[in-house]
Amino acid sequence: MLLLGVILLAVIAIFGFVNRVPVTVDLVAWRYDTVLGLAMIAAGVVGAFIIYISGVVAQARLRGKLRSAEARVKELEQQLKVAAQQIPQITYGERE
Secondary structure, eight states: OHHHHHHHHHHHHHHHHHOOOEEEEEETTEEEEEEHHHHHHHHHHHHHHHHHHHHHHHHHHHHHHHHHHHHHHHHHHHHHHHHHHHGGGOOOOOOO
16 A cells, blocks of 8 residues: 555656646636646645545444434344243233
8 A cells, every 4th residue: 555655646746747837826816826737736635635524524424324223223122122021921812
């Protein structure tokens, strides 16, 4: 995994050095002059961060659903235990 990270970092660095065309980034009222490679790398990092945050939120939501499902399972197990204890006490009518 570390090797893959080093290779990816090298590819990103090479990409940044190769794309040295100056560009102006305009965002609402903000203007910034930079090189194309850096702008694209920054856009990728921001996009990856947004995806990471949305994944964390989804994971937290699923964790909450899991907790409620586990609580429901415990409740149903208790009901089953009570029902299993009552089965021997049930008497059926006498046969004619």
